[in-house]
Structures are given as structure tokens and as C-alpha cells.
Amino acid sequence: xxxxxxxxxxxxxxxxxxxxxxxxxxxxxxxxxxxxxxxxxxxxxxxxxxxxxxxxxxxxxxxxxxxxxxxxxxxxxxxxxxxxxxxxxxxxxxxxxxxxxxxxxxxxxxxxxxxxxxxxxxxxxxxxxxxxxxxxxxxxxxxxxxxxxxxxxxxxxxxxxxxxxxxxxxxxxxxxxxxxxxxxxxxxxxxxxxxxxxxxxxxxxxxxxxxxxxxxxxxxxxxxxxxxxxxxxxxxxxxxxxxxxxxxxxxxxxxxxxxxxxxxxxxxxxxxxxxxxxxxxxxxxxxxxxxxxxxxxxxxxxxxxxxxxxxxxxxxxxxxxxxxxxxxxxxxxxxxxxxxxxxxxxxxxxxxxxxxxxxxxxxxxxxxxxxxxxxxxxxxxxxxxxxxxxxxxxxxxxxxxxxxxxxxxxxxxxxxxxxxxxxxxxxxxxxxxxxxxxxxxxxxxxxxxxxxxxxxxxxxxxxxxxxxxxxxxxxxxxxxxxxxxxxxxxxxxxxxxxxxxxxxxxxxxxxxxxxxxxxxxxxxxxxxxxxxxxxxxxxxxxxxxxxxxxxxxxxxxxxxxxxxxxx
Amino acid sequence: xxxxxxxxxxxxxxxxxxxxxxxxxxxxxxxxxxxxxxxxxxxxxxxxxxxxxxxxxxxxxxxxxxxxxxxxxxxxxxxxxxxxxxxxxxxxxxxxxxxxxxxxxxxxxxxxxxxxxxxxxxxxxxxxxxxxxxxxxxxxxxxxxxxxxxxxxxxxxxxxxxxxxxxxxxxxxxxxxxxxxxxxxxxxxxxxxxxxxxxxxxxxxxxxxxxxxxxxxxxxxxxxxxxxxxxxxxxxxxxxxxxxxxxxxxxxxxxxxxxxxxxxxxxxxxxxxxxxxxxxxxxxxxxxxxxxxxxxxxxxxxxxxxxxx
Numbered sequence: 001x002x003x004x005x006x007x008x009x010x011x012x013x014x015x016x017x018x019x020x021x022x023x024x025x026x027x028x029x030x031x032x033x034x035x036x037x038x039x040x041x042x043x044x045x046x047x048x049x050x051x052x053x054x055x056x057x058x059x060x061x062x063x064x065x066x067x068x069x070x071x072x073x074x075x076x077x078x079x080x081x082x083x084x085x086x087x088x089x090x091x092x093x094x095x096x097x098x099x100x101x102x103x104x105x106x107x108x109x110x111x112x113x114x115x116x117x118x119x120x121x122x123x124x125x126x127x128x129x130x131x132x133x134x135x136x137x138x139x140x141x142x143x144x145x146x147x148x149x150x151x152x153x154x155x156x157x158x159x160x161x162x163x164x165x166x167x168x169x170x171x172x173x174x175x176x177x178x179x180x181x182x183x184x185x186x187x188x189x190x191x192x193x194x195x196x197x198x199x200x201x202x203x204x205x206x207x208x209x210x211x212x213x214x215x216x217x218x219x220x221x222x223x224x225x226x227x228x229x230x231x232x233x234x235x236x237x238x239x240x241x242x243x244x245x246x247x248x249x250x251x252x253x254x255x256x257x258x259x260x261x262x263x264x265x266x267x268x269x270x271x272x273x274x275x276x277x278x279x280x281x282x283x284x285x286x287x288x289x290x291x292x293x294x295x296x297x298x299x300x301x302x303x304x305x306x307x308x309x310x311x312x313x314x315x316x317x318x319x320x321x322x323x324x325x326x327x328x329x330x331x332x333x334x335x336x337x338x339x340x341x342x343x344x345x346x347x348x349x350x351x352x353x354x355x356x357x358x359x360x361x362x363x364x365x366x367x368x369x370x371x372x373x374x375x376x377x378x379x380x381x382x383x384x385x386x387x388x389x390x391x392x393x394x395x396x397x398x399x400x401x402x403x404x405x406x407x408x409x410x411x412x413x414x415x416x417x418x419x420x421x422x423x424x425x426x427x428x429x430x431x432x433x434x435x436x437x438x439x440x441x442x443x444x445x446x447x448x449x450x451x452x453x454x455x456x457x458x459x460x461x462x463x464x465x466x467x468x469x470x471x472x473x474x475x476x477x478x479x480x481x482x483x484x485x486x487x488x489x490x491x492x493x494x495x496x497x498x499x500x501x502x503x504x505x506x507x508x509x510x511x512x513x514x515x516x517x518x519x520x521x522x523x524x525x526x527x528x529x530x531x532x533x534x535x536x537x538x539x540x541x542x543x544x545x546x547x548x549x550x551x552x553x554x555x556x557x558x559x560x561x562x563x564x565x566x567x
Numbered sequence: 568x569x570x571x572x573x574x575x576x577x578x579x580x581x582x583x584x585x586x587x588x589x590x591x592x593x594x595x596x597x598x599x600x601x602x603x604x605x606x607x608x609x610x611x612x613x614x615x616x617x618x619x620x621x622x623x624x625x626x627x628x629x630x631x632x633x634x635x636x637x638x639x640x641x642x643x644x645x646x647x648x649x650x651x652x653x654x655x656x657x658x659x660x661x662x663x664x665x666x667x668x669x670x671x672x673x674x675x676x677x678x679x680x681x682x683x684x685x686x687x688x689x690x691x692x693x694x695x696x697x698x699x700x701x702x703x704x705x706x707x708x709x710x711x712x713x714x715x716x717x718x719x720x721x722x723x724x725x726x727x728x729x730x731x732x733x734x735x736x737x738x739x740x741x742x743x744x745x746x747x748x749x750x751x752x753x754x755x756x757x758x759x760x761x762x763x764x765x766x767x768x769x770x771x772x773x774x775x776x777x778x779x780x781x782x783x784x785x786x787x788x789x790x791x792x793x794x795x796x797x798x799x800x801x802x803x804x805x806x807x808x809x810x811x812x813x814x815x816x817x818x819x820x821x822x823x824x825x826x827x828x829x830x831x832x833x834x835x836x837x838x839x840x841x842x843x844x845x846x847x848x849x850x851x852x853x854x855x856x857x858x859x860x861x862x863x864x865x866x867x868x869x870x871x872x873x874x875x876x
Binding site: 052056076081086095097109110111112113119122158356358377383385386389396397407439 | 704733737741747751766770782784792793801
């Protein structure tokens with residue numbers, strides 16, 4: 001049982017509260033999703049539940065927080081550990097020891113439990129999470145998903161009544177994320193554990209939870225059963241920048257236009273049932289000819305110009321006899337927007353590191369604007385190929401924002417630096433932070449700065465490795481809009497992503513890699529429709545309505561609406 | 568192929584040996600390397616580590632480390648011969664003045680002294696490779712706690728080794744990021760180079776600080792420091808046989824101490840090199856010391872059989 005009354009919290013010397021007048025009661029065995037935009041106070045609220053706020057972070061706190069009968073203001077996290085288990089975002093940063101068994105034992109040793117009890121609890125924790133097979137493995141050999149499961153096991157060993165998880169899947173690939181979420185569901189279902197999950201991607205978890213709490217600007221703006229919240233508060237959620245699943249967007253848009261829908265569907269299966277009745281009763285009729293996007297694409301494929309990037313039979317291996325890329329051939333022209341997808345270790349990152357010569361082909365040839373990368377240094381390639389990595393913190397080192405941007409210009413030997421810096425600052429909406437220290441910016445601003453520091457050199461090819469991982473809906477949209485504009489300027493944008501919805505939103509061409517080979521390469525409509533794992537939610541919902549004249553290559557809610565209402 | 572300098576359980580008799588025995592043995596060799604000056608004694612210490620390294624199947628890693636020590640030795644010899652000229656056998660005399668050094672005289676004695684020091688360093692590093700490559704870091708931690716070292720210091724040490732691969736990954740990634748921005752690490756003058764290093768080291772430092780806070784948070788959430796006392800899931804048992812092995816591993820140290828007391832094992836480099844031959848009894852003692860140093864091998868071997876039986 002958790003009772004929060006009138007909670008307001010300020011960090012250190014902050015003028016704005018991170019949490020504002022929070023009232024929340026959580027019953028035993030509930031599964032609660034805390035969603036909302038970045039900076040909305042989700043993580044702060046999670047950290048209130050085991051006393052990290054205020055015992056670890058300091059700050060000013062008003063109100064009452066009672067967890068399992070203990071007031072967190074009086075009890076430090078180490079005392080609350082047996083009542084509230086906490087799992088964090090980055091699996092790498094919450095593991096203390098070097099192997100799985102010792103990791104699970106760590107908390108139990110801290111509680112000074114006798115040795116037989118420790119041994120028993122390790123067994124239980126391993127089995128509950130289903131990682132008994134990893135028992136003697138070194139932690140550094142495990143995948144992100146496996147590490148996160150070990151982190152859950154090591155927290156469960158302390159037998160908490162409440163499990164709090166702060167974006168546990170945002171560093172994981174889709175498969176790892178899926179496994180972690182199904183463990184949570186089982187813990188909640190079979191053990192009756194109260195689960196409080198912080199997550200901003202609703203489509204993954206909305207169908208698992210009993211209750212949805214939405215935080216924005218430190219306040220709870222919605223709280224209730226997921227269906228009710230999504231139905232009654234839809235407008236507010238969208239305005240606050242919450243990433244509403246595409247299926248819900250489609251259904252809401254249909255309702256706005258007078259289509260009678262009683263229950264908001266949360267899963268693909270429920271979505272199909274709802275649409276089935278809508279189509280069957282003839283309330284709406286699909287007009288496949290009214291899709292204007294069709295023609296546009298066909299025009300685009302005609303102008304097959306000179307390829308800007310040519311890859312011939314590319315092989316690469318980090319270790320002998322273990323090739324990571326096996327004979328890849330690609331041609332990429334100016335103005336293309338490409339998403340590179342595939343499982344973990346399929347060779348995606350290895351492939352894109354060949355575009356700017358960070359890696360050189362073991363065999364085969366990579367030519368960028370006619371230049372063989374083997375004969376060029378990375379610095380020379382940097383003028384042509386910009387490369388943005390996932391974590392903006394890896395980019396930023398200068399003392400001020402302006403210097404950070406100027407640095408790239410100096411390196412690539414561009415002239416007229418002050419003017420170009422000013423221009424870039426304005427374009428990325430960073431002008432007012434000009435003289436600030438980059439690390440003091442917010443997450444979204446840092447991401448913009450990292451992008452700005454690469455794009456200031458105007459590289460005709462832009463490569464991004466998982467840029468949207470951990471980004472909330474609004475930032476993602478902002479980035480995608482920007483990338484699309486950049487492509488329209490005749491540049492090439494190549495994006496590595498796990499996120500199908502991101503790929504669908506703006507890429508034209510999708511390259512699917514597996515085991516170091518190109519499995520499919522083509523227009524996103526061909527690659528992403530009717531695929532088993534890689535189809536976006538709307539496509540999966542609309543599968544099976546071919547009989548009503550619904551084309552099977554519709555990928556987004558917007559397209560689906562165009563189909564029904566003719567744009 | 569890349570050589571990993573991390574612990575890896577290869578399951579050899581040396582890996583199976585009780586961590587305390589290995590600690591005692593490495594301690595003995597190290598201390599002996601400090602108290603002995605005689606090159607023959609130092610050479611013996613170095614040679615005694617070889618069979619252990621070979622039996623532990625860690626020679627590949629050993630070679631990559633020792634190669635580094637040999638470079639360092641070279642530096643020691645050169646510096647020593649440039650700054651020390653107490654020797655009487657002058658090999659080369661500088662006719663011009665070098666700032667701060669004056670007119671160095673390179674003497675045979677100074678070179679030999681440098682070589683002697685290098686031998687000492689080699690013996691110590693070689694002994695430590697045994698500890699590094701055959702004792703699990705957590706076992707080492709447990710052993711140190713049992714030796715009454717404070718838990719928090721030991722944990723901090725063990726965690727710093729835990730984060731080395733993470734840090735190495737960060738470093739590689741950040742280097743890629745900055746190179747992709749056009750940074751050339753080894754270009755330009757010193758000032759430029761320092762700035763280039765900064766572009767990599769500053770994000771690395773910032774990332775590490777973030778990690779530190781997050782790890783602290785995670786530990787706190789798992790009851791770290793909740794109680795004054797703590798228990799340990801695993802314990803290093805010290806059976807009778809292990810005790811015997813530990814005693815055997817320390818024995819060369821006490822024997823060596825006794826030899827030093829008798830006046831063996833010392834050596835004079837300046838003003839001219841002492842005779843290297845330790846004399847008949849000297850050789851005899853050297854042989855005895857060798858036997859004591861290698862005693863650990865049959866004991867390790869027998870222990871394996873003992874467990875199988």
C-alpha cells in the first residue's frame with residue numbers, strides 16, 4: 001500500500017518544483033504505468049517511493065509519502081529496500097559485482113542474512129525471473145536484456161512488496177524489452193507484487209496495466225483505467241506530448257468524425273474486432289484510389305540518378321573467421337531517406353561505420369561520391385558524411401554551446417566560422433544558450449546540440465545510430481521533422497533504428513539486415529507491411545481486411561484515415 | 568587475436584589453488600625481490616614464476632604484459648646510466664655539456680645496476696600476473712576482507728576493476744564520435760593534441776561521473792550499508808591441506824630472510840661490480856630456495872588429485 005498526500009518537491013536550488021501537489025494511492029497488487037513527456041517528473045516520483053528522494057538527492061519536500069506503513073521521509077532507501085525494489089534504466093550502471101550469482105547475493109549480504117538463507121533466496125530469484133541458465137556467467141558477457149533481468153532478480157531476492165521500474169526497457173532492443181515486460185506481467189499476476197512502471201512508449205505496455213497515471217510538468221494530469229484515460233483525456237494527453245499509440249489515434253480520429261465506437265481497443269486483436277464491425281456494418285468504406293501518397297512515391301522512383309554511395313560485396317570481421325558483414329552490395333542516391341533495421345548483432349552499426357571510413361572493408365569496396373573510403377581518412381570523410389551517435393553526452397566536450405558547434409567547422413576546415421555558428425544556433429533554436437555549458441542543457445536540447453554540431457558542416461550524407469532511443473514522443477517528432485527537411489534539401493539521411501514506428505514515419509526505403517546480409521531492401525511499403533515482427537501497429541490491425549477492399553500496405557494512422565475519408 | 572587481460576577461469580591446477588596460498592606465494596616472491604640485491608637471486612625469483620604461469624596457461628597474457636615491462640626496463644637502464652656515474656669502468660664520456668645533467672659518464676656499473684633493477688621489476692610483475700590471471704577478482708576481495716582489510720575500500724577496488732570494460736567501451740565509442748566529427752588525434756602541435764585528447768576525455772569523464780551517481784543510487788536501493796555487519800554468500804574455506812599450502816608458500820620468504828641475516832643475497836654495484844659467484848654455500852642456498860619456491864607446484868598438483876579422489 002502506497003499513500004502519497006500533497007507531495008511537492010524541489011531539487012536543490014531549483015525555482016520550479018519537480019513534483020507539484022501529488023496525491024496518489026496505490027493498492028496492493030496493482031500494476032501501474034506512469035507515463036508522460038521527458039522532464040515531467042516521472043523519475044522523481046519513482047525515486048520518492050523508496051526514499052532516494054530526498055535522502056539521496058536532497059532538495060525540499062512537502063507532503064506525506066507512506067510506503068507499506070513506513071514514512072519515507074524518516075526512513076532511508078537502505079531501510080526501505082526490503083519493501084520497495086527499484087530497477088533503473090541503464091542495466092550497466094546498477095550491477096555492482098562481476099557475475100550473476102554474486103550480484104543477486106549483494107543485497108542479501110547487505111542485510112546480513114545467514115548463508116543458507118542467501119543460497120535459498122538466490123535460487124528463488126533465479127527461477128522467478130527465469131535466468132537460472134545464466135547463473136555462473138560473467139555479467140560483462142550478457143546482453144542488455146539479460147543484464148536487466150539479472151537486475152530484477154537481484155532486487156526481487158530482497159522480497160519487496162512493491163517493484164518500481166524507471167524506464168527499464170529504454171536501453172534494450174525490442175526482444176529484450178518484450179522479455180522484461182512479460183516478466184513484470186508474470187510477477188504481478190502470479191506473485192501479486194505491486195508493479196509501478198515508468199515508461200513513455202504506451203503501445204508496448206498499455207494492455208498490461210490496470211491503471212495509467214500521466215505526469216506532465218510535475219503534476220498528475222490523468223489517473224485511471226487505461227481505456228478511460230485514453231478516451232476521456234485524449235486531447236490533453238496529445239497536448240502534453242504523450243506518445244499515444246497509433247491505433248488509439250486512428251480510433252479517436254474515427255470517433256471525431258462520428259463513427260460510433262464504444263470501447264477503445266488497446267491491443268491489435270481488440271483493434272481488429274472494433275474495425276471489423278465498423279467495416280461490416282458499412283459505416284465507412286475504403287477508397288483505395290483516394291490515397292494521394294501513392295502517386296508521389298512512383299514519381300520518386302523514376303528519378304534514379306547517379307548513386308552517391310556505392311557498396312560492392314562488402315565483407316567485414318572483427319575477429320578471424322567470424323564475419324559480421326557478408327557480401328553486402330548497396331546503391332544509395334541523393335535525396336533518399338533510409339532506415340536500416342534488424343536484430344541485435346545483425347551488423348547494422350558495422351555497416352554504417354563503413355560510410356565514413358571509421359571501419360574499412362576487409363573485402364569489397366565502399367565509394368562515397370566516387371571516393372574509395374580505403375584511400376581516405378575519417379577526417380577527410382567527415383566533410384561528406386556526418387555521423388550522429390545515440391548518446392548526445394558522447395559528443396559534447398566544449399565549454400560553451402557556440403564553441404561546440406565551431407569545433408566541427410575548425411576540424412573540417414570550413415571558413416566563415418562565426419557566421420555559420422550564428423546561423424546554426426538560430427536554426428536549431430539554441431541561440432539563447434550560446435554561452436552556456438553544454439552539459440547543463442536538458443536532454444532534448446543536448447540532442448539538438450549534438451545534431452547541430454554535426455550538421456553545421458552541411459554534410460550531404462547524414463548517418464544516425466539509434467537517435468530516438470529513450471526519446472519521448474515530442475522530441476522524436478521534432479527530430480523526424482527536421483531530418484525530413486534535411487533530406488528534402490537533396491541530402492541523404494540514413495537511420496539505424498529498432499523502432500518500427502520511427503522508420504515508418506519518415507523513411508522511404510528500408511534495408512533489413514540479418515546475420516550480416518541484406519535480407520530485404522526496398523520501399524517501406526513492401527518491406528514493412530505484412531512482415532511478422534517488423535510491421536507497425538496500424539498495418540497489423542488492418543491485416544485481414546483485404547476482403548473489404550483495404551490495401552494491405554497501409555502503415556500509419558494518417559494513411560488509414562486518407563483511405564477512409566479521401567485525405 | 569586480441570588478448571584479454573581479465574581473469575578467466577581456465578580450470579587449471581593453479582586456478583584451483585586456494586586464493587590465500589596464491590596470495591602468500593606472490594607476497595613471498597615480491598618481498599624477496601625487494602630484500603635481495605644479488606642478480607642471481609633475483610633471476611631465480613623471476614624464473615620461479617615461469618612454471619606457474621605456464622601451468623596456469625596464462626603465458627599469452629603474460630607475454631603481452633612482460634613486453635611492456637621490458638620497454639620500461641630499457642628506460643630504467645638508460646636513465647640510470649645517464650644520471651649515475653659512480654662506477655669506475657667508464658664506457659663513454661660526453662665531451663659536451665647536457666643541460667641539468669652536466670657531462671654524463673656512462674659506466675658499466677651504472678648499466679648493470681639498471682639491469683639489476685629491471686630484473687627485480689620483472690620478477691615482481693611476473694609474480695603479480697599469477698594473482699591477476701588466476702584469482703577471481705571477487706575471491707581476491709573476499710581474501711582481503713578475511714585479512715581484515717576494511718570492506719568499503721576493498722569493494723571500491725573491486726568495483727573499479729568491474730567498470731574497466733565499461734570504460735573501455737565508452738572510450739572506444741567516444742573516440743569514434745569525435746573522429747567522425749573530423750578530429751585527428753595525432754595531428755598538430757602539442758597544444759592541438761592536448762585539445763584533441765580533451766574532446767575524448769571530457770565526455771568520458773562526464774559519463775563516468777553520471778555512472779558513479781547511478782551506481783551509488785542502485786547500491787543504496789539494495790540496502791547497502793543498512794547494517795554495520797554484513798554476511799558473505801561465499802567464503803574461502805581454509806582446510807588443513809590449504810593451510811599446509813599457505814605455509815609452504817610463505818616458507819621461501821622466511822628462508823630468504825634467514826639467508827639475508829647470514830649475509831647472502833646482497834650485492835655491490837659501485838664503485839666496481841662485485842664478483843657474481845656466490846660461492847659454494849651460496850649456490851647450495853640458492854638451490855634450496857628454488858626448491859622451496861617451487862614447492863607450491865606439487866602441492867597444487869596433489870590437491871587436484873585429492874579433490875578427484
